Amino acid sequence: MIKIQAEANVPTEFGTFRMIAFSENADDWMPHIAIIAENTDFSQPINTRFHSECITGEVFHSQKCECGQQLDAAMNYIQKNGGVIVYLRQEGRNIGIINKLKAYSLQEKGFDTVAANIKLGLPADNRDFKIAIEILNQLEIKSVNLLTNNPEKIKAIEESSIELNSRIPLQIAANEASREYLKTKKEYFGHLLDGKI
Numbered sequence: 781m782i783k784i785q786a787e788a789n790v791p792t793e794f795g796t797f798r799m800i801a802f803s804e805n806a807d808d809w810m811p812h813i814a815i816i817a818e819n820t821d822f823s824q825p826i827n828t829r830f831h832s833e834c835i836t837g838e839v840f841h842s843q844k845c846e847c848g849q850q851l852d853a854a855m856n857y858i859q860k861n862g863g864v865i866v867y868l869r870q871e872g873r874n875i876g877i878i879n880k881l882k883a884y885s886l887q888e889k890g891f892d893t894v895a896a897n898i899k900l901g902l903p904a905d906n907r908d909f910k911i912a913i914e915i916l917n918q919l920e921i922k923s924v925n926l927l928t929n930n931p932e933k934i935k936a937i938e939e940s941s942i943e944l945n946s947r948i949p950l951q952i953a954a955n956e957a958s959r960e961y962l963k964t965k966k967e968y969f970g971h972l973l974d975g976k977i
Contacts, residue, residue: 786800797855799814825923827925831847831850831851846954875902892960892964913937924944925946931971
């Protein structure tokens with residue numbers, strides 16, 4: 781059972797957010813984090829983003845994925861409109877950074893993101909969105925506008941006690957390095973991406 785371990789207001793380039801660390805114990809160095817905009821009206825459906833950690837995209841600005849750009853777009857959106865980002869410590873679709881770099885190496889040899897994971901004996905996507913639902917429940921959020929293109933995140937809400945009020949697309953334009961990655965997201969995982977990748 782995860783619980784709140786710490787919280788504080790954190791000023792960022794997008795504005796100030798309340799950041800709350802959730803974990804089973806206070807010694808956890810990698811807790812999940814709820815990032816809440818100051819102007820969030822909890823009496824209304826909450827603009828909500830489930831975002832899984834991506835050190836390559838968010839910290840090192842990798843062009844192979846759009847994760848860093850999606851996080852920036854989500855922070856900008858909820859700062860303006862109110863809302864919550866549930867930041868999940870599930871690096872590389874929850875295979876970890878070492879396996880993610882091994883998968884990147886296989887991608888250099890022609891494997892797509894799914895085939896590379898399978899070649900390594902790993903699931904195509906090992907993320908668990910039940911943790912995000914648990915965090916929303918602890919924040920007493922009853923209804924959400926979900927910022928996502930991922931049908932699995934929509935399914936996680938639909939199978940919970942939380943109402944899905946609407947979906948807000950969060951699509952980032954492809955570049956040369958990310959085009960195959962986004963194509964795999966659309967064709968293999970069924971991500972709701974508009975237009976030709």
